[in-house]
Amino acid sequence: MNAVNDLHAANAVNAADDAPRDLLTVRGLTVRFGGLVAVNALDLSVREGEIFALVGPNGAGKTTLLNCVSGFTQPSAGSLTFDGVDLLARSRHQRAALGIGRTFQNVQLFASMTVLDNLLAAQHAHLRASFAASLLPFGPAIAEDRRARAHGRDILALLGIERYADVIAGALPFGVQKLVGVARALALRPRLVLLDEPAAGMPQTEVTQFAASLRRWRAELHVTFVLIEHNMSLVQSVAETVCVLDYGRKLAEGAPTEALTSPAVLEAYLGSAGAQEVGSAER
Ligand SMILES: Nc1ncnc2c1ncn2[C@@H]1O[C@H](COP(=O)(O)OP(=O)(O)O)[C@@H](O)[C@H]1O
Ligand SMILES: [Mg+2]
Numbered sequence: 565m566n567a568v569n570d571l572h573a574a575n576a577v578n579a580a581d582d583a584p585r586d587l588l589t590v591r592g593l594t595v596r597f598g599g600l601v602a603v604n605a606l607d608l609s610v611r612e613g614e615i616f617a618l619v620g621p622n623g624a625g626k627t628t629l630l631n632c633v634s635g636f637t638q639p640s641a642g643s644l645t646f647d648g649v650d651l652l653a654r655s656r657h658q659r660a661a662l663g664i665g666r667t668f669q670n671v672q673l674f675a676s677m678t679v680l681d682n683l684l685a686a687q688h689a690h691l692r693a694s695f696a697a698s699l700l701p702f703g704p705a706i707a708e709d710r711r712a713r714a715h716g717r718d719i720l721a722l723l724g725i726e727r728y729a730d731v732i733a734g735a736l737p738f739g740v741q742k743l744v745g746v747a748r749a750l751a752l753r754p755r756l757v758l759l760d761e762p763a764a765g766m767p768q769t770e771v772t773q774f775a776a777s778l779r780r781w782r783a784e785l786h787v788t789f790v791l792i793e794h795n796m797s798l799v800q801s802v803a804e805t806v807c808v809l810d811y812g813r814k815l816a817e818g819a820p821t822e823a824l825t826s827p828a829v830l831e832a833y834l835g836s837a838g839a840q841e842v843g844s845a846e847r
Pocket of ligand 1: 600602620621625628
């Protein structure tokens with residue numbers, strides 16, 4: 565807990581010295597699937613360097629929001645800006661090249677490839693050598709491939725899974741596959757990483773470890789994280805900002821304790837009795 569307090573204190577000092585900029589800005593974002601409004605006129609900002617948690621019940625629109633940012637879903641209305649760049653004018657690959665990485669709720673590795681080759685396949689989009697050049701058994705492509713392999717192994721080591729580098733990904737337990745999914749996103753040298761329920765199904769002891777890992781990866785790789793997460797102890801211990809979604813709308817946003825105990829959130833989760841209690845306590 566002290567480490568968390570230290571981190572928050574350090575961030576507060578940084579904020580006073582040099583206010584962090586918004587890295588991702590979402591304005592009026594709306595996604596309709598037929599008659600269903602999955603994301604409804606949503607506004608939010610993610611500051612550079614923070615861990616930003618998105619929480620809310622199943623179907624709240626969390627994954628749809630990440631899909632809009634990474635380019636897998638086209639919104640019906642609104643804007644998305646990443647470091648001043650209009651994301652909606654960019655393809656999925658261009659967004660990855662700008663430094664937006666993601667993981668998937670259901671992992672989606674190349675099951676028959678090794679762990680390291682999964683990382684390399686993702687990095688290929690970033691390698692400077694053209695695809696044609698990469699087919700030649702000499703020249704700059706070889707050097708790039710060597711660099712990509714070394715970088716991939718470094719990332720696996722940072723995540724503590726380097727011993728699986730040459731193992732076929734599909735043969736690994738689901739928990740390790742999820743970490744490989746994170747490694748694949750981090751191997752692209754991203755600035756923003758979108759994690760969709762990375763700790764789902766993890767035992768609580770591993771969740772505690774995962775919180776420490778997230779902070780370490782942020783510090784070592786200088787990445788900003790948007791994290792969809794149902795485990796509130798993880799959210800409380802790791803996030804600087806929490807945004808609570810329900811039916812595609814923002815119920816609350818702010819520091820974890822304030823956001824998670826706001827009247828709108830208590831009402832949505834506990835019913836109006838919970839909200840009245842909070843309301844009367846405030847008066
Ligand atoms: N491709 C799609 N087509 C139709 N409906 C979808 C699609 N993707 C998501 N939805 C619906 O949009 C809502 C939000 O889904 P989602 O973003 O996956 O929620 P969450 O990740 O918060 O659980 C849900 O009602 C879901 O059924
Ligand atoms: Mg989801």
